[in-house]
Amino acid sequence: MTLLVSTMVSMTAVAETGGIDSLRTIDLSVEPPAEAMKKVLESDTTFHRDFIEQPPLIPHDIRGYTVNKDVNTCLQCHSWKNASKWGATRISVTHFYDREGKQRADVAPNRYFCLQCHVPQADTAPLQKNNFEPVDSLK
Numbered sequence: 001m002t003l004l005v006s007t008m009v010s011m012t013a014v015a016e017t018g019g020i021d022s023l024r025t026i027d028l029s030v031e032p033p034a035e036a037m038k039k040v041l042e043s044d045t046t047f048h049r050d051f052i053e054q055p056p057l058i059p060h061d062i063r064g065y066t067v068n069k070d071v072n073t074c075l076q077c078h079s080w081k082n083a084s085k086w087g088a089t090r091i092s093v094t095h096f097y098d099r100e101g102k103q104r105a106d107v108a109p110n111r112y113f114c115l116q117c118h119v120p121q122a123d124t125a126p127l128q129k130n131n132f133e134p135v136d137s138l139k
Helices: 002-017
Strands: none
């Protein structure tokens, strides 16, 4: 009876994940404790880009920043109005065009949530072996 129950539990776990293995090699049906947060790589300069149209990477910690429909902490430094005062990179003019290509006076809603594209970097090992090479024009 014990064997039957454990087999059924095991089959349920496989069914819940669809038989998919995680890159982290953990059982996807079990929620493990969270790992400690990785240390963010901070830089006085911008990070090198590896492909054309790559969004710039964030060279500082953003823990505690708020980016929601009411507040965008990133714009306190990166708006055109404030960037030179803080020595920050100004947001690109592309962020002022909406999805129809119409230029707006303020950041377009489809570009307002910075963290969809721009991310800070951490010193971590890759989850999977990778042989990616940047395009020749960016080397």
